[in-house]
Each structure stands twice: as structure tokens, then as C-alpha cells.
Amino acid sequence: MIPFSPPRIDDHTIAEVVAALKSGWITTGPRTKQFEKEITDYCQAKTTVCVSSWTMGMQVLLHWWGVGEGDEVIVPCYTYCASGNVVLHSGAKLVLVDVGGDFNIDVDAVAAAITDRTKVIMPVDIGGLPCDYDALYAAISDKQNLFKPNNELQKQLNRILLVADAAHSFGAIYKDKISGALADISVFSFHAVKNLTTAEGGAIVFNLPTGFNHEEIYQHFCTLILHGQSKDALAKTKAGGWKYDVLAPGFKCNMTDLQAAIGLVELNRYADNLVRRRQIMEFYLDFFKAYDWAILPQIKSVNKTSAFHLCLLRISGISEVERDAIITEINTLGVAVNVHFQPLPLLTAYKSIGYDIADYPNAYLAYANEISLPVYYDLTDEQLQIIGDAVVSAYQKVRNEKVF
Numbered sequence: 001m002i003p004f005s006p007p008r009i010d011d012h013t014i015a016e017v018v019a020a021l022k023s024g025w026i027t028t029g030p031r032t033k034q035f036e037k038e039i040t041d042y043c044q045a046k047t048t049v050c051v052s053s054w055t056m057g058m059q060v061l062l063h064w065w066g067v068g069e070g071d072e073v074i075v076p077c078y079t080y081c082a083s084g085n086v087v088l089h090s091g092a093k094l095v096l097v098d099v100g101g102d103f104n105i106d107v108d109a110v111a112a113a114i115t116d117r118t119k120v121i122m123p124v125d126i127g128g129l130p131c132d133y134d135a136l137y138a139a140i141s142d143k144q145n146l147f148k149p150n151n152e153l154q155k156q157l158n159r160i161l162l163v164a165d166a167a168h169s170f171g172a173i174y175k176d177k178i179s180g181a182l183a184d185i186s187v188f189s190f191h192a193v194k195n196l197t198t199a200e201g202g203a204i205v206f207n208l209p210t211g212f213n214h215e216e217i218y219q220h221f222c223t224l225i226l227h228g229q230s231k232d233a234l235a236k237t238k239a240g241g242w243k244y245d246v247l248a249p250g251f252k253c254n255m256t257d258l259q260a261a262i263g264l265v266e267l268n269r270y271a272d273n274l275v276r277r278r279q280i281m282e283f284y285l286d287f288f289k290a291y292d293w294a295i296l297p298q299i300k301s302v303n304k305t306s307a308f309h310l311c312l313l314r315i316s317g318i319s320e321v322e323r324d325a326i327i328t329e330i331n332t333l334g335v336a337v338n339v340h341f342q343p344l345p346l347l348t349a350y351k352s353i354g355y356d357i358a359d360y361p362n363a364y365l366a367y368a369n370e371i372s373l374p375v376y377y378d379l380t381d382e383q384l385q386i387i388g389d390a391v392v393s394a395y396q397k398v399r400n401e402k403v404f
């Protein structure tokens with residue numbers, strides 16, 4: 001079976017993790033600090049806090065920004081459940097909006113959904129293609145007169161906060177800026193299946209306007225992700241360092257140096273990773289040109305370059321049931337594929353609190369005929385050919401069994 005998205009683990013990765021183990025320091029320490037600095041540089045952003053996952057990073061971020069009951073957060077319905085779950089946990093109202101033809105949030109739908117309770121807009125760069133950030137900022141500025149700040153931070157910004165769910169877009173480019181510097185704050189995921197992995201992990205990358213003290217924000221987050229303790233484990237090992245205080249209850253979601261050791265290796269070779277991912281996407285684009293039923297995702301435009309995270313193939317003219325049959329057939333031919341994503345209103349947790357897929361026609365159409373193909377550094381050219389052929393034979397087999 002050709003797997004869908006195995007992590008890239010080689011002797012180099014293993015050696016760095018072993019070095020971290022042998023250093024005697026395995027929780028948050030020098031490697032995590034180094035990883036944070038290198039991410040800030042790579043993203044041309046202002047500061048970075050590494051965390052145990054995207055999910056916990058976003059949860060702490062919403063808490064810090066004071067998002068809760070009575071507030072609204074706008075999220076596209078076409079995303080992984082994490083994007084919606086964190087909003088539900090915050091106590092704010094989750095305002096789901098539909099997507100456009102590129103799988104990304106529909107900016108007109110965002111503009112229409114903004115109210116005087118909206119505190120955060122959370123676009124998702126699906127598959128690695130950045131959303132239209134200029135249009136999102138324009139929508140926020142058009143509705144600035146509605147904005148009602150609830151605390152000092154919100155007063156300082158004096159508009160809706162734009163937070164990117166950048167789980168797919170590490171390294172993507174929008175108008176000469178790199179993901180991490182596109183929104184006010186971006187949260188990355190380093191989960192095992194993502195472009196850059198630390199097994200599990202994430203990073204909050206800050207790019208707030210001038211006037212925000214990013215060094216203070218960084219220090220504050222270091223305590224927020226460690227129970228609110230005024231000293232981290234490393235500081236407590238220093239002479240006389242045993243005493244600390246807790247000013248407010250925090251969370252526990254720091255990154256360990258074992259994770260950062262993997263991340264440092266991954267970041268160091270990330271340029272090669274992107275080159276290979278681009279080649280793979282270009283292979284698929286070229287391969288499927290011969291088939292008029294295959295709709296390939298956009299990977300580049302005048303303003304955008306993808307991070308090539310997912311190949312979201314759509315097959316025109318098929319139903320959801322036929323799509324599922326094609327997937328089963330592809331699996332039989334020894335290839336693992338996936339579907340990104342089941343729109344949140346299709347999931348029981350969201351259905352049961354009133355979201356209805358009928359309100360999100362574009363998302364349903366995109367989902368119903370979507371099949372994600374494998375994209376990862378270690379895929380060989382021979383495997384790409386096998387995958388392409390498997391998709392074509394599976395399509396033909398299902399088509400011959402039933403006229404669409």
C-alpha cells in the first residue's frame with residue numbers, strides 16, 4: 001500500500017532526537033527556544049511561541065484575547081473539526097460561513113457575517129493555498145464602526161483580530177509575504193501528517209501591528225502555556241530558583257525539546273521539502289490534463305504560491321456515493337487516499353447544535369466529489385505513476401458499472 005502521508009524520518013532526525021535525549025534536557029529548553037527563533041526568522045514575523053498542538057495554541061490564544069460568551073468567531077465550515085471545536089470551548093458563538101471555488105473562506109460571506117459581536121475571523125489556508133488576506137482585512141476595516149472592544153487588548157487593536165488557521169500553509173506565499181506574516185496572528189500545526197512535523201506540536205506566530213510589545217507578549221505566553229507559573233522548568237533549576245508565583249491559572253501545553261529536535265531538522269531541510277512537493281503537484285496537474293473529469297487544485301496565481309500540503313482532486317459529475325466507491329477501488333489498487341474535509345455541519349456534534357449543510361452549498365459540492373491524493377517528500381516518481389493510474393482505473397471501473 002502506498003501510504004497517504006507518512007512522516008519523513010531518517011537517520012538525521014533520529015540522531016537529533018538522540019542528541020536531545022543525551023543532553024539530559026528533554027522538556028522545554030534550549031532546542032525549543034532555538035526552534036521558536038528559527039520559525040520567527042523563516043516567517044519574517046515578530047515572535048513565536050511553540051506549543052503542544054495547533055489546537056491548544058489556538059485555545060490559549062482565544063483565552064488570551066478574551067474571547068468568550070457573547071462574542072462571535074467567524075470560521076469557514078470547510079475545515080478540520082479543531083477549527084470549530086476551539087471556538088465552542090471558548091464559549092463564543094461559532095459563526096460558520098461557506099467557501100469559494102478554491103476551498104478557502106468566501107470573503108463576501110465573511111463580510112455579511114460580521115456583527116457588533118465579532119471578535120475574531122479565522123480563515124483556513126486549505127491545502128496550503130493562502131486565503132485572500134487583503135480582502136479579509138478590507139472586510140474588517142469596512143465594518144470597523146461596528147467593533148465593540150471588551151478589554152484592553154481589544155481596545156488597543158480597535159478592530160476584529162485576524163487569526164490564520166495556517167495548519168496547512170507553512171512556507172506559502174501571498175504577495176511577497178510568507179505565511180505567518182499574513183494575518184495578525186497565525187497558528188501552525190506540526191502534527192505527524194503536516195508539511196513540517198514535530199510528531200505533535202504547533203506554533204503561535206505573532207505579527208500584530210506596531211504598538212504591541214511582542215517581547216512582553218512572548219513572555220506572557222510562556223507562562224500562559226505553563227500553568228501561569230512565573231518561571232519555567234529551566235529557570236527553576238538555577239540556584240535559588242525554586243520559588244515561583246502563579247498570577248492567574250494557565251494551561252499546560254508547552255513543546256518539549258524532543259519535539260523541537262525533530263522540528264529543527266525539518267525546518268533546516270524545508271526548502272527541499274517544498275521543492276519536492278511542488279514537483280508532485282505539478283506531476284498530478286500534468287497527468288490529469290488528459291482527463292476532462294479531473295479538476296485539480298490551484299497551486300499558484302499572481303498573488304499566491306501554495307505550500308503544496310494537499311492535492312485536493314475533484315471529479316466532476318459524480319455523487320458522494322460514487323466518490324466513495326472510487327476511493328474503495330483506489331484502495332484496492334494499493335493506494336491510500338483521503339477526503340479533506342467533511343464540512344463541519346455534516347458532523348454529528350455540529351448538526352446536533354443546529355448547523356445545517358443546506359446552508360453551505362459550495363462546501364457540500366466541494367466535499368462530495370473530492371479525493372485527496374498523497375503528497376510527501378519520500379514519494380517516488382514510480383509511485384506517482386501508480387497513484388495516477390489507480391485513480392484513472394478506479395474512475396473508469398465505477399463509471400462502467402453505472403452511467404453517471
Ligand SMILES: *Cc1c(COP(=O)(O)O)cnc(C)c1O
Pocket residue numbers: 052053054055056079080082083124165167168188189190191201202
Ligand atoms: C491539523 C489541523 C488542525 C489541528 O492541528 P493539531 O496540531 O492536530 O491540533 C487545525 N486546523 C486544520 C485545518 C488542520 O488541518
